[in-house]
Amino acid sequence: MSEEASPQHGPHGYSGDKAALLSRLRRIEGQIRGLQRMVDEDTYCIDVLTQISAAKSALQAVAVGLLEDHLAHCVVDAARAGDPSTKVKEASDAIARLIKS
Structure with a gap:
């Protein structure tokens, strides 16, 4: 992705x-x-499961960082423009997906 604004979602905080x-x-x-x-x-199954847990935690950390960026940039910018509802809904939906996983 380029640093340019995507036509669909605007500039990305990350x-x-x-x-x-x-x-x-x-x-x-x-x-x-x-x-x-x-x-x-x-490899012993418990060792594999331990590594799966580590990979899952690493992905979750990336997801949380992206969500923080979305809130700090996309939602804040939308609030400044006077209509944060769409960006807040996107964040809420993303949080719901993260909680389910």
Whole structure:
């Protein structure tokens, strides 16, 4: 994604931290590949489950960071423009999805 505003959602709050976000996602990708290796090598199931938990926690941390950025940038900008309801609803829906997972 470019730092430009997307026609559908406007500028993204995470744009300034995109390199850090991508770095975290690459580390998570490495964790997932490690899980594949563990299963391929018949690693003890509890060890695999421990690594799954770590990967899930890492993804949740990324999600929380993105949500914080959404609130700090997208919702605040929409409030300044006088109509935060759509952005607040997006945040509420995202929180509901995170809670379910």
